[in-house]
Amino acid sequence: MTMIARPTLALAAGLAMTTAAAAQAQDDCKVSEFTMGLRYQQQSAEVRALQTQAYNIATMRLDAAVEGAEDPAKLAVVTDLDETVIDNSALLARDLADCHMYDAWDTWLPWERDGMPTLIPGAMEFLTHADDLGVTIRYVSDRSDEQKVDTMATLTALGLPQVSEESVLLLGPPKVERREIVSKDHRIVLLLGDTLHDFDGGFRKTPLEDQRNLVTEQGDKWGAEWIVFPNAGYGTWSEAPLTEWAAEPVVEPWE
Numbered sequence: 001m002t003m004i005a006r007p008t009l010a011l012a013a014g015l016a017m018t019t020a021a022a023a024q025a026q027d028d029c030k031v032s033e034f035t036m037g038l039r040y041q042q043q044s045a046e047v048r049a050l051q052t053q054a055y056n057i058a059t060m061r062l063d064a065a066v067e068g069a070e071d072p073a074k075l076a077v078v079t080d081l082d083e084t085v086i087d088n089s090a091l092l093a094r095d096l097a098d099c100h101m102y103d104a105w106d107t108w109l110p111w112e113r114d115g116m117p118t119l120i121p122g123a124m125e126f127l128t129h130a131d132d133l134g135v136t137i138r139y140v141s142d143r144s145d146e147q148k149v150d151t152m153a154t155l156t157a158l159g160l161p162q163v164s165e166e167s168v169l170l171l172g173p174p175k176v177e178r179r180e181i182v183s184k185d186h187r188i189v190l191l192l193g194d195t196l197h198d199f200d201g202g203f204r205k206t207p208l209e210d211q212r213n214l215v216t217e218q219g220d221k222w223g224a225e226w227i228v229f230p231n232a233g234y235g236t237w238s239e240a241p242l243t244e245w246a247a248e249p250v251v252e253p254w255e
């Protein structure tokens with residue numbers, strides 16, 4: 001019995017040390033809590049499917065809007081950029097590997113200047129289709145307006161249509177005000193984004209529970225006028241507590 005017990009105790013001690021080391025590593029590298037979400041956002045086929053699905057729905061909605069329009073140029077598609085049209089997960093992955101809290105956004109300006117994001121699946125096809133239909137495109141993003149020339153250069157290098165001083169509206173007034181600028185001369189038929197204030201000013205700096213309620217209240221707009229994209233990398237939800245099952249844990253192995 002003694003010969004069996006000793007390695008069992010040693011194994012238990014080793015597991016305890018491993019668990020403690022993992023907990024310490026988590027404390028020393030707080031951004032590591034985003035690892036699974038970022039892996040899902042960057043690598044999963046499911047996110048790619050959701051992004052493609054969103055653009056497929058957007059295409060159908062746009063075609064229907066154009067079919068009933070006298071002048072498609074008076075229609076506008078307003079789209080966010082980051083995690084909607086372009087994928088910045090390479091920056092986030094680099095910062096995560098360096099244990100740098102990427103949602104402090106202090107590495108974002110160099111990325112805007114020198115980084116090269118990739119396109120979200122379906123973005124090029126949809127935006128090119130909108131351009132071919134003669135629909136006006138407006139890129140409304142909270143990227144730095146002081147680095148507008150860099151963002152425009154990135155969008156141009158990616159081959160996106162209708163990139164100009166007029167069409168790219170960056171951080172300054174809240175997005176709701178920038179959308180109002182578009183609405184003065186166009187009828188906005190679609191809003192695309194990954195963050196809820198891409199759609200309605202009521203979501204901006206609003207408690208999470210109120211955001212959930214507003215999502216429900218505006219239920220008829222999702223997939224009709226508003227096309228939302230998945231973003232598991234960052235967001236206002238990132239510090240929300242999880243809801244747990246209250247029952248005592250019971251561990252039973254699968255047969």
